[in-house]
Amino acid sequence: MKLSHLLTPELIKVGLENSTKEKIIQELIDIVVAQGLVSDTDQAFMDVMSRELQQSTGLEAGIAVPHGKSTSVDQLVGALGISEEGIDFASLDGKPSHLFFLLIAPPNMSGPHVRALANIAKFSQNSRYRNMLTEASSSEEAYRIIKQAETEDI
Amino acid sequence: MSFKTRPEKIMVFVEANEESITAAQYAVCLARWLNCELYAVYVVDVKTLHDLLKAKIFVEMEEMDYQHDLEEDGRRYLNYVRDLAESKGVHIYTDLLKGDVVAEIQRKVEEIDVDLLVMGKLEEPESRRDFYYNDGERIFRRTPCPAIMVKEDEPVRLMYDQL
Numbered sequence: 001m002k003l004s005h006l007l008t009p010e011l012i013k014v015g016l017e018n019s020t021k022e023k024i025i026q027e028l029i030d031i032v033v034a035q036g037l038v039s040d041t042d043q044a045f046m047d048v049m050s051r052e053l054q055q056s057t058g059l060e061a062g063i064a065v066p067h068g069k070s071t072s073v074d075q076l077v078g079a080l081g082i083s084e085e086g087i088d089f090a091s092l093d094g095k096p097s098h099l100f101f102l103l104i105a106p107p108n109m110s111g112p113h114v115r116a117l118a119n120i121a122k123f124s125q126n127s128r129y130r131n132m133l134t135e136a137s138s139s140e141e142a143y144r145i146i147k148q149a150e151t152e153d154i
Numbered sequence: 155m156s157f158k159t160r161p162e163k164i165m166v167f168v169e170a171n172e173e174s175i176t177a178a179q180y181a182v183c184l185a186r187w188l189n190c191e192l193y194a195v196y197v198v199d200v201k202t203l204h205d206l207l208k209a210k211i212f213v214e215m216e217e218m219d220y221q222h223d224l225e226e227d228g229r230r231y232l233n234y235v236r237d238l239a240e241s242k243g244v245h246i247y248t249d250l251l252k253g254d255v256v257a258e259i260q261r262k263v264e265e266i267d268v269d270l271l272v273m274g275k276l277e278e279p280e281s282r283r284d285f286y287y288n289d290g291e292r293i294f295r296r297t298p299c300p301a302i303m304v305k306e307d308e309p310v311r312l313m314y315d316q317l
Binding site (some may be wrong): 055062108115124 | 170199202203205206209210211212213216220223227248271280281
């Protein structure tokens, strides 16, 4: 599933307010909860954190992809949080993370979940769009950048 | 592909979506009208799972877990397609494969000498990348045998129901 199909401007937050892993994940979950996409906030948090405890999803180049399967959703849901300053998310390269892609999928929807993760991986490889997204000043602008990246062949 | 006066082997490419079911219904109709052997193939995309592991988005346990889920999806869809065929008196061979989706379909088409590949409607490409790298697009363009894409679901469903 394409990021532009998964996300809307309402599911993107520019300027994350928190600075610890747990609180960032909760802040991302709050975005999808606000859109009525999650039935059980605590369950969603526990499911994402339980994956996070196996190995940090803080990757390289400022990208983090907290994700998990959860019965708290009935479709694949996602949110994007952006921090221009960067946050310590125990990333693989030890550098601060700037772009946080949250994905939560119901247990029986692994296909779309895998495809969405693959699209995030693809997006992450393009430093130009990564930087543009990190510097986006609004959720609308961030969404436009994602859409542009997809149509311009990242 | 050897010379034949009519298609003898039809293969339907099954994915976990509604479009594949429509394609399967059409393939069942074709197989019965033309008295063909019918095959249904689903490929578990383990290449993407490996890529996600390499990118460190997945941990090993997670890769295995998702592979298991995708295999279950594949079995469920193939069983459904088998029911569609058998309920119309058409025998069907089903195969759950693992690997690179495009390569596996191409290999299977050659292995069983398929005369006609049937697949579901593809999403409208939004970029050149979609056009060149989408698995369905690549299968449709690269398959060594004739291929048809089943576009309309309602007429096909009616056709299947009346078979």
